[in-house]
Amino acid sequence: MTNNGTRWAVLGVTAVTAVGVGRAVARRRHRHQPERQDGWYVVRRGVTVDRSRDGVIGFWTDRERLDRALAGWATLEQLDDRRWRCVARDRAGGDTEWRAEITVDGPGTLRWRVEDGPAPQEGRIELVDAPQGRGTEIRAELRYRSGPVRRVFGLIGGDDPDLALRDALRRVKSLIECGQVMDTRDDPSGRSPRQEKATDKVREKLMTGGRA
């Protein structure tokens, strides 16, 4: 450092840069935060399915086809007119089970509320005709309760309801359009079991998105 002027100039530039970067990170973080309403986190996601609204509704009402499509991923059991039991399978073990009350509000609109699941949540699905004959937009709104600490741990562990919703919508689209959800985890490779396990972790991040 040649003189005090240079020293102050470097310090000034560093401070301005630090403040600027900090503000940019905070803005970005703010943009990526889910909306809060009355203590609920609210996320809205949508997917376009290349089928008519009747086709999308028909997929859910044809139980035989639905069960075949969901095989290996989840099982659905109807308990009564409005209550369902769902078990989502996890290849690594530790299946997740919850019961949900599903209410049909009208043609193409339904609400659900999880009664005893991993986290309090409720949501709404709306089916809307997509423009230009592109099929049907499935628009979902998910509301869930979570504390800041729990949410941070959820994000770190990849257990984020927003990601789960996006993943579920992608799966639903795929099931309706081509009858299966693609999975390459059991394709042959020249990996050892240890390498395969590490690769499966990478695959899961690439399937569901890691942190949003």
Added chain:
Amino acid sequence: MRALCWEGVGKLAVRDVPEPRIRAEGDIIVRVRASSVCGSDLHLINGYLPAMREGDILGHEFMGEVVETGPGVRRHKVGDRVVVGSVVACGGCWYCRTEQYSLCDNSNPQPVFTEKLWGHSPAGILGYSHAAGGYSGSHAEYIRVPFGDVGAFGVPDGVPDDSVVFASDAMPTGWMAADFCGLTGGEVVAVWGAGGVGQMAARSAQLLGAERVIMIDRFPDRLATAAERVGVETINYAETDVLEALRELTAGRGPDACIEAVGMESHDVGPTYAYDRAKQAARSQTDRPTSVRQAIMACRKGGTVSIVGVYAGLVDKFPLGAAMNKALVLRMGQMHAQRYIPMLLDRLAAGEIDPGYLATHPISLEEGAKGYELFEKKQDGCLRSVLHP
């Protein structure tokens, strides 16, 4: 079974791996009879697209015989000789319905990498890294082909394996490149890259009506082969100023359409190329766009630049001003194999296109690493090494 696996940047080895199994109703298992190396594999092998995992099986351009079918398969039966499009397409989404198969919504089970990199995820591709779904490739004795009714096509009798294998990728890619040009008859088309795809693009442009095709490369043997087999004019960029030569050959207009069939490891001579190499080595740009720059600068006003060479990420010094002010049409993409393969098989059977000469080096699976080395270094006149597992 035996398979050629990626073992790290620049390293390949044949390993024993499990055989594939039917996983879904529409799957077929194909015993691979011919599987070609492809220039786009080099980007994966050399680590330019960082989505490979040790043990991944390479190969996406292949043909073979059906040995097992899922219960939902209707168009194929055991014993059928088939060629399979490299791109995996579900056949049920809007993109597949509109024949844009390489944009299939449902065939990449690991879409996050490409969604973050490109905004949306295109289709999965067999044997083409975890960015393209993590599917096992065709440099193996057997391969699982998802959506067999959509992606596999019966092969006409009498067409040899080493010809029909190129209907999997090089032919449809070349055809799509020419199709992008919107040729109506009488045009002058320039093609960068005299490899398999470039030569197929040149032949396709002729069949679609181009009056003259000019091919640009630096390897005299490749240019000579293209001149002899396809009937193109040639420019060796190591000896000639390409832009000057193209202006001269078109009496100042520039080519009506320019096809780029080189990709992200494009080569050139001079300081710009050194600059691109340095930036790519420092990972401050992922791709070297030398030939795209040339194509844009060479193309006539209002012409079309068609890009089928594979690019993965970011490029520097892209002449957007030239493209904008010359009102160029830029078209690009991975090929929609399933759209073009049936028509191309008919043309193969009729003898209108014969890509068999591209298979300069038929080799065994065990020689796969050597086959890639010959291909990458363009040694021994190698246009394509074709593996026979």
